Amino acid sequence: MSDSEIYSVVIGTAGHIDHGKSSIVRHLTGIDPDRLPEEKNRGLTIDLGFAPMVLPSGERVGLIDVPGHERFIKNMVAGASGIDLVLLVVAADDSVMPQTREHLDIMTLLGVERGMIVVNKIDLVDPDFVELVVEEVRELVRGTFLEGAEAYRVSAQSGRGISELRDALDREIHRLPPRDAAGIFRMPIQRVFSAKGHGTVVTGIPVTGSVGLGDTLEILPIGESGRVRGLQAYRVTVERARAGHSTAINLSDVDFHDVHRGMVACEPGYFRSSDMIEARVRVLPHLKVPLRHQMPIRFHTGTVETVGRLFLLESKTVAPGEETFAQFRLAEPIVVAAGDRFVFRQESPMLTLGGGEVLDRSEWRLKLGKEYVLRALERKQEALGSKSDFVASIVHETPLRLADLAGVARRASLPESDVREILQELESRGEIIPARVPGRWFSREGVELANKRIRGVLEQCFADDPLRIFVNKPEVRERARLEGDFFERVLVHLDAVGRIQLERGGRVSLPDRKLDLSKNERFCYELLKEEFAKQPFNPPALEALADAHQRSVSVLEKMRQLLVDQEIFVRVAADVVLHEEALEGAKNRLRELFAAEGAFTASRAKDVLETSRKFAIPLLEYLDSIKFTRRLRELRELVEA
Structure with missing residues (x-):
């Protein structure tokens, strides 16, 4: 059997204990789903049963039989997480029972959208009573995804109605789109065992992607990796298995003692585990009491079950039937992706409280009532179901960081080729901006926020010191509170679009920065330029200029520093400043000296x-520092020579 003969849809059962779910599966598939000796001895389903079903159309689908007993709800949830279409089974001699209701709640919370009602054991009651049970079930499912669903009357004991049910399943299944095998492979592990002569085998239903012989898979959260040595889909050997196939994977280099249900087999590099989960939560409407902030819960998603606490983010309580944003803080790390459905239950007495959709893994603990947190979660919720919107939400989530192709692909759990196309589309719409380095982008929001912060720093610095014409990059970065790589890249971008001005030596200014010098300051400014040009290697002392022209030494000091900032003057030592033209003149004279006499x-x-040691020594040391000259004991030579 090739994987093309498998229709990638999974059917599941739901209903109260002893209502005949396993018997119906046995009739539909010819296989007894109860595999455990205890199940056969006790006559009840304890764990999940998997069986392939051949449709009248000739295609093969998977059928999961879930346990109905209250004590095995955790196993029921593990199976229900992979279901596309549910058969809600109700016994005609028992009608609606507690697990009928709870299973329906769980299926609804897990996002199952299609199903059929099956009233079993019709041979045990008269036809009128069967119709009363059908009406009671219709009343139960009103307002759920099963409202309006067809009800089929069968007897798993005699086989009556099974053929009609099988034909109806064929029709209904083909109204469902098969699961998309695109994306990154991820399979919650249902079972793990060691096959003699083969090694570790993990089974489950992949939720995304496909896997082939020879591929490498990672087991999370333990981080062990192994090569795929063998594959089966519905107990038949295949070369490739994909989302929606009941799959068994034989892995090399993985110790089956280390692996258990609840772990995930996935493509390496795209998923990681976390013990904090952000989510949109829906509370079941028929609960008697509201949910409480920080209440202990038991969390179920995929095949994993763990304990933890529910941290509400909008209010300290949530009434039955309401929805809210929340963070789950769990006792152990688990692997989830945005859009995964979950259920959470009360520990004692055991009771399903609600469920919802995973929005993201959390990097830190979220606090109640923070508006910016709620806005971010709203954006994540709005992005569910759209790859493009989800990728955009990842980029916008951390606006003051660069988005890189590989990092976004990992966060989105999507192939890099898909993410590249989405990022290029976002770029064409102006939502993101290329960072002038291949494969990296800014969000437009991030650029605007960085521009606001950087310009704010510059404007404040210039207001504090009206004669200041630039700010050094380290000071700008510290005061603007921007991360290093992002800061450097966004400076280049803002300079290129004319919103700031980058100058030599790591200096930042505003393109429209103009000095408004007083008459006295302007006189001192021009005086310094003139006097320092007249005496290039013997610059005048500021005190002498102040006395000669009746000016303030402090104003002259400010104007000299301004000329240094403007690179008209050069500070060669703490107390020695030369005209920039004098520095070039000195270089030329020393070149001629070295050419004529050597060192x-x-x-x-x-x-x-033609100067004194007061100026010559600092000048020579400065030339050493800029690698124009090189000192050799008592001599110097030109480096450029």
Whole structure:
């Protein structure tokens, strides 16, 4: 059998204990779903039973039989998580019972949208009573996904009505789209065992993607990896298994003692476990009491069951029938993806409380009543069901960080090729902006927020010091509270679009930055340029200029620093400033000296520059620092030579 003969839809049963679910499965498939000796001895289903069913159309689908007893609800949930269409089985001699209601609640919470009503044991009561039971079931399912569903009357004991049920299943199944095998492979593990001569075998129903012979899979959360040595779908050997197939995978290099139900087999690098889950929660309407903030719960999703606490994020209580955002903090890490359905239950007495959809893994503990948290969760909820919107929500989730292709693909659990197309589409719509480095983007929101912060820092610095014309990058970054790589990239982008100005030496300014000098400041500014140009290697002392022109030394100091900032002057030492033209002149004279005489002493350089040691020594040390000259004991030579 090839995988093309399998219709990737899974049918499941639901209903109270001893209402005949397993018997119906046996009639439909020819296989006894009760595999455990205890199940056969006690006559009740304890764990999940899997059986392939051949439809009248010739295609093969999977059928999951779930336990009906209250004590085995955790196993029922593990099976229900993989179901596309449910058969709600009700015994005609018993009618609606507690697990009938609870199973219907669980199927609804897990997002099952299609199903059929099956009234079994019709041979045990008269026809009028059968119709009363049908009406009672219709009343039960009013307002649920089963409202309006067909009701089929059967006897699993005699086989009456089974043929009609099988034909109806064939019709109903083909109204369902088969599960999409695209995406990254992920399979919640139902069973694990060691097959003699083969090693570890894990079974389950993949929820996304496909897997082939020779592929490598990772078992999470333990992190063990192994190669796929063998595959079966519905007990038949295949070369490839995909979402919606009841699948057995033989793995090399994985110790079956380390693996158990609730773990996940998946493509490496795309999923990781977490013990904190963000979710949209729906409370069952018929509960007697509201949910409480921080209440203990038992959490079920996929095949995993664990304990934890429910942390409400909008209010301290939630009434029956209402919805809210919440965070689950669990006792152990589990693997989930956005859109996964879950159920949570009360520990004692055992009672289903509600369920919902996973929005994301949490990186940190969320607090009650934080508006920005609720807005972020609303965006995540709105993005469910759309790959494009979900990718966009990931990029916008952390606006002050760069989005990279590989990282977004991992967060979205999507192939990089799909994510690249989505990011290119978002870029064409202007929602994200390329970061001038391949495979990395800014969100538009992030650019605007960074621009606001950076310009705010610059404007404040310039207001504090009206003569300041730039701010060094480290100061801007610290005051703007921006992460390093993002900060560097966004500076380049903002400079390119003219919103800030990057200058040499890691300096940041505003493109429209203009100085409004007073008359006195303007005089001192021009005086310094003129006097320092006249005496290039013997700059005048500020005190002497102040006395000669009746000016303030402090104003002259400010104007000299301004000229340094503007790179008209150069500070070669803490107390020595030269005109930039003097520095270039000094370089030219020393080139000529070296060409004529070779290595030279500080004294010889002093003579050539016609200056004193006061200025010659700091100048030579500065030239050493910028790698123009190199000191060799008492001599210097030109590096560029």
